[in-house]
């Protein structure tokens with residue numbers, strides 16, 4: 001396959017250099033510095049049986065190909081596929097399986113992944129067992145002779161639990177089972193699962209990779225050529241491809257991934273430390289805190305800890321409501337990974353379908369709040385949180401005062 005943009009391998013260059021250059025040579029016919037948006041459905045062929053490497057845009061598009069090549073390089077791999085959404089990417093990976101196959105899945109995977117597995121793929125006689133992926137014994141014990149795939153996220157949403165990717169890859173290699181890691185939260189800047197032994201990485205490029213909360217997109221990355229051809233075949237057969245403009249935006253976002261992630265992490269660390277010392281906060285979840293139970297694992301498999309922080313505010317649902325309804329910079333919204341800070345309440349938003357009796361023992365309590373920390377000035381973000389937490393402490397004080405006469409009666 002010839003390519004519009006030469007594919008000179010830049011694997012020797014550093015991460016940010018590859019993010020800016022890999023797959024993104026200047027256009028040989030016009031000199032366009034930036035990879036253009038090839039907004040076309042089809043490509044004119046030179047003569048019967050002869051074309052320039054492109055025929056129909058579901059199969060190949062130069063803007064998409066530039067993004068695919070760049071993302072593959074950032075994960076330290078040879079092959080990438082850009083998909084219409086993160087879930088489209090997940091769905092294409094699951095196309096590798098046959099009816100009767102079994103998948104071992106981390107119990108706190110993204111809700112949409114759980115829904116796809118349980119409500120769609122079970123109809124085709126695929127079977128799923130959900131385990132605590134931070135427990136290696138549980139992973140090992142869930143494997144059956146039918147298991148063809150292990151599916152994990154690390155860190156997870158919203159409690160930022162880690163799975164030991166190296167150790168799980170070892171288990172999978174011994175049993176000849178494929179390991180797929182959803183690397184959306186960490187991004188290749190902070191964690192490269194293929195280098196730790198995984199076979200496939202998927203992303204929701206909607207989040208940090210595009211980074212500006214302006215597209216829906218996904219990606220699949222692997223280093224095995226045969227596996228890649230299968231995945232490419234399934235994507236072309238079912239058709240969940242991204243449009244060229246979304247690929248352009250993702251490619252633009254990726255160029256500043258490293259810069260953004262350093263800022264996301266710096267702000268997230270400052271906020272996690274601040275919250276940990278706040279009297280109105282019960283608990284903080286952030287893998288970069290020494291108090292995180294898997295801090296050592298985080299340091300051994302991640303180069304940084306990301307930009308998502310979760311915490312439990314004292315005072316349950318009422319206090320959580322006060323926090324999420326009164327921030328001025330943190331916007332109340334689902335999703336994560338953009339330059340603008342977001343705040344959400346998992347118990348009533350992302351995890352609302354899970355019954356209270358099931359979610360509470362997992363840690364998704366009414367007071368839990370998740371922050372996607374953006375790259376605004378950290379002092380402004382801290383002031384925003386300080387203000388809303390002061391509203392909560394006023395609330396608690398008023399409650400305890402109003403309780404005095406009640407108790408005296």
Ligand SMILES: *Cc1c(COP(=O)(O)O)cnc(C)c1O
Pocket residue numbers: 085086087088110112113153157182184185203204205206207216217218
């Ligand atoms: C958002 C997300 C997805 C789904 O991606 P979409 O782009 O919304 O389809 C999958 N996994 C994780 C970890 C996510 O955060």
